[in-house]
Amino acid sequence: MLQLPRRSLMGGLLAAVASPALAHGPTRQKVTQSVEIARTPAQVWAICGDFDAISRWHPAIASSPADKGNDIGSKRRLTLRAEGDPSFDEELVKHDAAAHSYQYRIEKVDPKVLPVNNYVAWFEVRDGAAGGSLVEWRAAFYRGYMLNDPPPDLNDAASSKAVAGVFRAGLDNLKVLAERA
Amino acid sequence: MRATVPALLLALAGPALGAEAWVTNQGDDTVSVVDTATGLVLRTVPVGSKPAGVAVSPDGRRVYVTNPEGHSVSVIERAGAVREVPAGAGPLGVAVARDGRVFVADWYGATVAVLDPAGAPLATLHVGQSPSGLAADPAGTRLYVANRESDTLSVIDLHTLATLATIPVGRAPFGVTVQGNRVFVANVQSGDVSVLDSTLLHEVQRLPVGEFPYAVAVTPDGGRVLVTNQHSGTLSVFDGPDYRPMPDIPVGDYPEGIAMSADGTRAYVAVWMDNKLQEIDVAAGRVLRGIAVGESPRAFGTFLTAE
Numbered sequence: 406m407l408q409l410p411r412r413s414l415m416g417g418l419l420a421a422v423a424s425p426a427l428a429h430g431p432t433r434q435k436v437t438q439s440v441e442i443a444r445t446p447a448q449v450w451a452i453c454g455d456f457d458a459i460s461r462w463h464p465a466i467a468s469s470p471a472d473k474g475n476d477i478g479s480k481r482r483l484t485l486r487a488e489g490d491p492s493f494d495e496e497l498v499k500h501d502a503a504a505h506s507y508q509y510r511i512e513k514v515d516p517k518v519l520p521v522n523n524y525v526a527w528f529e530v531r532d533g534a535a536g537g538s539l540v541e542w543r544a545a546f547y548r549g550y551m552l553n554d555p556p557p558d559l560n561d562a563a564s565s566k567a568v569a570g571v572f573r574a575g576l577d578n579l580k581v582l583a584e585r586a
Numbered sequence: 587m588r589a590t591v592p593a594l595l596l597a598l599a600g601p602a603l604g605a606e607a608w609v610t611n612q613g614d615d616t617v618s619v620v621d622t623a624t625g626l627v628l629r630t631v632p633v634g635s636k637p638a639g640v641a642v643s644p645d646g647r648r649v650y651v652t653n654p655e656g657h658s659v660s661v662i663e664r665a666g667a668v669r670e671v672p673a674g675a676g677p678l679g680v681a682v683a684r685d686g687r688v689f690v691a692d693w694y695g696a697t698v699a700v701l702d703p704a705g706a707p708l709a710t711l712h713v714g715q716s717p718s719g720l721a722a723d724p725a726g727t728r729l730y731v732a733n734r735e736s737d738t739l740s741v742i743d744l745h746t747l748a749t750l751a752t753i754p755v756g757r758a759p760f761g762v763t764v765q766g767n768r769v770f771v772a773n774v775q776s777g778d779v780s781v782l783d784s785t786l787l788h789e790v791q792r793l794p795v796g797e798f799p800y801a802v803a804v805t806p807d808g809g810r811v812l813v814t815n816q817h818s819g820t821l822s823v824f825d826g827p828d829y830r831p832m833p834d835i836p837v838g839d840y841p842e843g844i845a846m847s848a849d850g851t852r853a854y855v856a857v858w859m860d861n862k863l864q865e866i867d868v869a870a871g872r873v874l875r876g877i878a879v880g881e882s883p884r885a886f887g888t889f890l891t892a893e
Contacts, residue, residue: 432612432638433612435882527859545858545859552694553676
């Protein structure tokens with residue numbers, strides 16, 4: 406099950422002190438997760454290719470309606486299966502059904518929900534081994550705390566761990582769903 | 587394609603046959619030194635923590651690398667020795683003036699540190715918020731500073747160190763490049779490039795580019811302008827004195843630093859997500875080859891040696 410980041414009150418206060426004027430800290434983080442699925446890319450893409458489909462295959466996401474479908478600029482509102490029904494928007498940057506890939510970004514998210522800034526991600530279904538698929542999910546972002554000396558739950562390692570956890574939970578569940586079909 | 591490299595040269599791992607590209611690898615705290623003639627990584631130089639900015643000195647003797655998380659600059663003798671000197675809370679952009687003085691932007695300090703060629707502090711300049719890209723003109727008269735959170739470009743007189751002008755540009759200016767009497771500034775948030783006249787000290791043209799532009803390279807004759815677009819994974823290309831848009835060049839995910847060869851025929855682009863240095867045929871507008879470098883290359887600055 407997905408572990409959403411838990412934060413102390415002190416962490417919240419520290420985050421509030423971080424200057425909103427600073428667009429990012431010094432070092433962009435990179436997270437890549439992938440999974441092999443014993444179905445063709447077309448079969449896998451049919452499950453996960455639509456921008457608004459993520460709530461149908463990601464176990465931590467309760468709903469994900471998108472205002473403009475797969476058009477560039479479409480925004481999907483993710484509501485999480487977590488206490489208080491936290492939600493945030495993701496915006497579609499590119500969608501290429503022929504290449505089985507899309508790219509999206511997060512304009513703004515509460516660091517208590519996902520400790521990232523300037524987040525952009527790529528989702529792609531490629532040819533895998535023996536006629537199967539390789540699904541790759543990659544992201545680039547800055548940690549949840551913009552200034553030097555971040556608190557432990559908003560530092561580079563914690564932010565990367567949170568994103569990797571989200572990706573891992575989604576990909577593992579996508580594999581189960583696709584191979585069951 | 588290029589000729590095969592003689593095995594003897596490979597075995598010697600000797601001096602570069604062409605210009606060297608000094609590519610900062612933020613993910614593994616190193617610099618990859620690439621021979622652009624052969625496409626070989628000549629060596630990998632350990633530097634400070636999370637290196638980002640880079641500047642080759644005009645005389646070609648030294649390379650300066652900023653380490654944002656080491657709060658330092660690595661002063662690298664091309665001949666071999668590396669020293670790390672302190673440089674503010676968040677050193678990012680770096681430039682070297684013709685006289686050898688080194689300028690280092692402090693992202694957190696709204697300042698630019700002035701260092702002597704050995705890295706000893708000489709002065710501190712006050713600029714806008716979150717200074718990022720720096721460019722010193724070849725004549726040795728001016729320094730340009732992109733102030734990312736102030737949406738301005740500071741113009742500094744290199745003789746007096748006074749601020750001559752603070753010029754409004756697009757939103758979130760980052761990379762700065764000087765060519766002739768033009769200054770190019772990549773505006774990350776507004777997705778365009780400001781073209782400024784360095785004599786008149788104002789913006790003369792605004793070029794729409796891709797998503798999240800980062801840095802600009804220009805041919806020596808000023809005739810072709812290439813811009814890295816981080817989120818689009820492309821280069822925007824402009825041609826001629828009126829900057830006519832040409833087809834984009836796809837280069838991979840998250841392109842960052844870009845530099846032009848001295849003869850204007852090749853450009854080199856660090857592709858952060860793909861851990862590659864892409865070699866571009868500027869006239870043809872296409873990728874010639876990808877060279878594997880270290881983890882998360884940024885190469886933010888003037889990272890090519892003359893030859």
